[in-house]
Amino acid sequence: MRRIIPCFDVNNGRVVKGVSFVELRDAGDPVELAKIYEREGADELVFLDITASSDDRATVYDMVAATADQVFIPFTVGGGIRSVTDMKIMLELGAEKVSINTSAIQTPELISDGAYRFGSQAIVVAIDARRVPDEPGTWEVYTHGGRNPTGMDAVEWAKEAVSRGAGELLVTSMDTDGHRKGYDLGMLRAISEAVTVPVIASGGAGGPEHMARALTDGAADAVLAASIFHFGTYSIRQVKEHLAAEGIPVRLDPRHV
């Protein structure tokens, strides 16, 4: 089954980037939002901690524990995870998986150490990449939230991450991210075809049709989106019904089919 994954940016334990739900008492409460998405049919959730100070991890720990207490679908936590100890804390607090990005590039052993210790299924490697101008079919990996070019080829890095034990790749196009005009299908397909693990498409969702294309033409196993869900442009159920109508296998509550 293909998965639909809402993503939250979290700063100091609070969801940022204007989430607007009428039913919400507190639009910044990650737990309350997570519960709504769980009820709507989200298959998993991703929390990306963007807290600037790495000193204050307590707020994100509290958030992860509170989410695990009340949300009963798998969720992934990324941002600020730089060691096996950081991974262990998140997984013990109740995250199903941890996502690493810049730290995996700086210290690739972190992937293998984490996979050895917790199993590949718990280790997601996030890859932010951008098209290389004048070199069609080539994408360069960026770190630090898309700010710093690495000179690394995204497909090669994807293969290395998987050979080191990544259980899943979260692939974001810095070109399409935020534009709501669709995912970078070429990059998704190039990476999906190069690896044996699930690829989560990220960056550019403007509607259900974009998600359908990522799951078919892009060969992705899952699609991640933030703003179209948070702004209420589409509900998760609407997206899933659209995908199901296109013959893409998704989890729909049998009581509503």
Place this chain on the structure above:
Amino acid sequence: MSKSVVIVDYGAGNIRSVARAVAHVDGAPVVSADPDDIDRAEALILPGVGAAADTMENLRSRRVIGPVLEYIAAGRPFLGVCMGLQALLDWSEENGGTDCLGVLPGRILRFSSEGRKVPHMGWNTVEWTREHAIAEGIPTGSAFYFVHSYHPTVDDASLALGMTEYGVTFPSAVGRDNVVATQFHPEKSGEVGLKLYSNFLQWARSAAFVSFAGAGTGS
């Protein structure tokens, strides 16, 4: 001390998740490896994730195998989850062959990786194959969350409660008398998963258990 729902504490990675789900539907369970707690349990849950050899070794080193087998043999309500299902069968192909508890006749085999990604990770459907209290109110074809590289097989098809297809069709829920077990993770399966825990506890407290008392399922 009143009777409690006890989750066997032997270092398995999903103990907290299982405890949270049970707490959500039923109030706080006891997480313990103490034989007295297991003996006093009104319902016992064996969680588990990871490799077969590790699971068996951890069960041995925490000295819970005896108390768990005695509890099961006494016909009392038992739920195994993921490795907690696999541990109940006779043998696993994992780690070069691992002997398991032999409570139910069956073996654990590796998924063939042809055309399928292994581990089998994510949501997949369960088709109930016979009526059981744990499936009450959960429509056949409901999706549950799976994470595993090895799958159960059972010698006696009537042990299966539900089947799942992933390259092969395998029993994803099994049960006999007082014992039920799921390969999937109800604690990560949203509403239907919580319903399954609540069904199990309701069943555990129901009159059904009179008939199992003393019957024993150990072999």
